[in-house]
Amino acid sequence: MASAQLRLERIGKRFGEVVALDNVSLAVEQGELVTILGPSGSGKTTLLKVVAGFETPDHGSVKVDGTEIAWLPPAKRDIGMVFQHYALFPHLNVRKNVAFPLEMRNTGKSETDRRVTDALELVELAGYDERLPRQLSGGQQQRVALARAIVFSPRLLLLDEPFGALDRKLRETLQLEVRRLQQRLGLTTIFITHDQEEALVLSDRIAVMSKGAIQQIATRAEIYERPVNDFVADFVGESNIFHGVLSAQNTVTLDNGRVLQAKRDAAPGKRLGVLMRPERFLATGDNVFVGDVLEAIYLGASFKLRLRCEHGIELLVRQPARGKLPMVGERLTVGIDADELHLFDL
Amino acid sequence: MSTAHGRGMSRSAGFTPALPALFLLSVVFILPVARFLGFSVEAGNFDWYAQALGKELYLRVLWDTFEIAALVTLFCLLLGYPLGFLIATTTPFWATVGFVFVLLPLWTSVLVRTYAWMVLLGRNGVLNRLLIDAGVVTSPLPLLHNVTGVLIGMVHVLLPYMVLLIYGAVRRLDPAIIQAAQGLGASTWHIFWRIYVPLTMNGIFAGCVIVFVLSLGFFITPALLGGGRVIMIAVLIEQQVRETLNWPFAAALSAVLLAATLLVYALAQRFGREEPAS
Numbered sequence: 212m213a214s215a216q217l218r219l220e221r222i223g224k225r226f227g228e229v230v231a232l233d234n235v236s237l238a239v240e241q242g243e244l245v246t247i248l249g250p251s252g253s254g255k256t257t258l259l260k261v262v263a264g265f266e267t268p269d270h271g272s273v274k275v276d277g278t279e280i281a282w283l284p285p286a287k288r289d290i291g292m293v294f295q296h297y298a299l300f301p302h303l304n305v306r307k308n309v310a311f312p313l314e315m316r317n318t319g320k321s322e323t324d325r326r327v328t329d330a331l332e333l334v335e336l337a338g339y340d341e342r343l344p345r346q347l348s349g350g351q352q353q354r355v356a357l358a359r360a361i362v363f364s365p366r367l368l369l370l371d372e373p374f375g376a377l378d379r380k381l382r383e384t385l386q387l388e389v390r391r392l393q394q395r396l397g398l399t400t401i402f403i404t405h406d407q408e409e410a411l412v413l414s415d416r417i418a419v420m421s422k423g424a425i426q427q428i429a430t431r432a433e434i435y436e437r438p439v440n441d442f443v444a445d446f447v448g449e450s451n452i453f454h455g456v457l458s459a460q461n462t463v464t465l466d467n468g469r470v471l472q473a474k475r476d477a478a479p480g481k482r483l484g485v486l487m488r489p490e491r492f493l494a495t496g497d498n499v500f501v502g503d504v505l506e507a508i509y510l511g512a513s514f515k516l517r518l519r520c521e522h523g524i525e526l527l528v529r530q531p532a533r534g535k536l537p538m539v540g541e542r543l544t545v546g547i548d549a550d551e552l553h554l555f556d557l
Numbered sequence: 558m559s560t561a562h563g564r565g566m567s568r569s570a571g572f573t574p575a576l577p578a579l580f581l582l583s584v585v586f587i588l589p590v591a592r593f594l595g596f597s598v599e600a601g602n603f604d605w606y607a608q609a610l611g612k613e614l615y616l617r618v619l620w621d622t623f624e625i626a627a628l629v630t631l632f633c634l635l636l637g638y639p640l641g642f643l644i645a646t647t648t649p650f651w652a653t654v655g656f657v658f659v660l661l662p663l664w665t666s667v668l669v670r671t672y673a674w675m676v677l678l679g680r681n682g683v684l685n686r687l688l689i690d691a692g693v694v695t696s697p698l699p700l701l702h703n704v705t706g707v708l709i710g711m712v713h714v715l716l717p718y719m720v721l722l723i724y725g726a727v728r729r730l731d732p733a734i735i736q737a738a739q740g741l742g743a744s745t746w747h748i749f750w751r752i753y754v755p756l757t758m759n760g761i762f763a764g765c766v767i768v769f770v771l772s773l774g775f776f777i778t779p780a781l782l783g784g785g786r787v788i789m790i791a792v793l794i795e796q797q798v799r800e801t802l803n804w805p806f807a808a809a810l811s812a813v814l815l816a817a818t819l820l821v822y823a824l825a826q827r828f829g830r831e832e833p834a835s
Binding site for chain 1 (some may be wrong): 657731732734736737738739740741742744747751752755756
């Protein structure tokens with residue numbers, strides 16, 4: 212069965228008084244990898260469970276290639292899923308774990324053997340057939356879980372924070388492997404994470420979730436460069452966020468009194484959010500800030516500085532680590548160009 | 558009764574904390590039992606053992622005891638697995654209700670429960686009268702003073718042990734494993750046989766061993782519900798002590814029962830070690 216296209220339409224789900232999903236709509240195209248990014252409690256796991264069939268929505272529809280599946284039991288959905296802690300069957304060896312979904316579909320013996328072998332080769336675990344899950348490392352278990360989720364050519368692949376339990380180095384390797392595999396097989400994939408870096412590495416598009424609703428869904432660059440509200444600006448990447456009003460064309464007056472040059476062609480009087488990414492500051496620019504160093508952290512490739520400037524503005528600034536780390540208390544001048552300021556409506 | 562698992566016993570404190578209990582056990586349990594078992598060889602030979610293991614009559618009793626214990630274990634498993642499973646997987650409210658019903662008999666005296674069964678199962682008991690009034694049967698079913706009665710009574714007494722052990726085993730399972738199986742296309746049937754049963758084998762095994770071993774030495778229920786017609790080994794021992802005053806033979810039979818029990822434990826230890834960790 213070929214990979215499918217997924218449409219979620221106005222999904223709602225409450226647990227008692229708590230609204231877990233508030234009319235969530237989402238479209239995932241064939242072969243696309245969409246990451247659902249959000250803090251814990253944002254509803255992302257509930258959304259995944261609705262797609263997988265472990266949770267029934269109060270209302271809304273889940274369509275795979277145009278067919279409604281919201282009321283189908285999980286076993287009938289043909290969706291591969293990798294669980295947070297892999298959920299491998301502890302009493303079955305690697306080969307039997309991977310063969311499980313095929314056996315459940317009454318696939319013939321030779322066909323099963325062939326596909327399991329292929330899947331294990333795909334995740335580079337050929338030769339591990341007889342091992343039990345507990346005899347494998349975390350990364351290997353993760354690969355088995357992945358092989359088991361794709362061996363039956365599911366219509367969708369769901370990944371529920373599958374890298375959370377792994378150390379950084381291994382996580383980065385596996386992220387890229389998963390991405391390559393997903394693209395090679397053209398698998399329509401939903402990936403859940405609370406790690407914004409992971410989301411930036413893997414995704415075609417990112418849906419940022421908070422309070423049971425999707426705040427913004429867009430490409431990685433779009434999410435990072437042009438977030439639509441405070442939450443997205445703050446949750447993805449490091450940020451300096453201020454509120455103000457468009458006082459004249461291309462001029463924003465912040466609530467604290469500071470006037471900034473920006474690029475915005477709109478009627479004056481409009482309330483706006485202003486986002487300045489820490490790494491976009493240079494030695495000087497259209498907007499200059501003079502401030503005292505409150506905190507200076509050496510991070511290898513960069514310096515992370517916190518400055519206190521006039522108007523009570525505190526700025527987070529990243530500088531390439533060249534020369535000497537500024538001292539706390541030192542006076543520093545930084546600048547940012549007008550077109551590096553991102554403005555969003557409030 | 559302990560499950561004698563022997564795991565996690567090696568602690569740095571050694572045996573010192575156990576000394577008071579060991580002392581008490583030796584004085585009130587080990588010494589009297591040893592003294593009693595000693596009767597069997599007081600004559601200086603093993604004649605009483607030869608009789609216990611050589612005479613067909615007594616071998617028959619031993620065989621019946623094992624057979625009844627095996628049947629009790631089987632019925633406890635068949636009834637206890639679904640019940641323990643249900644309590645482990647239902648909502649908290651129904652789990653509590655289930656627990657109360659499982660534990661209530663455990664808190665009631667075996668004697669009371671056994672007499673209650675006599676009221677229910679007798680020729681003119683509640684059950685037979687209901688069946689006759691309903692026209693299901695024309696003459697009373699023989700439910701008391703036979704193996705059927707003994708089985709019903711013993712299963713009732715021992716069922717909670719099985720239910721609790723199965724419950725524990727099912728609760729220890731990671732729900733994500735069940736969800737994974739569902740998501741991979743497994744039917745309820747397959748999930749039960751391919752996932753639940755193998756992964757709760759520990760609980761099944763422990764439950765069966767406990768119930769079987771407890772059954773081997775059962776006395777009150779077979780004595781009362783068997784009405785002298787179902788002789789299990791404990792009933793036989795009691796007869797030897799109270800009716801024929803043959804203490805040496807009673808001691809020999811007791812030693813045989815003890816040996817049989819230890820053998821079951823030894824086998825359980827031997828074959829119960831390999832366990833899938835979840």
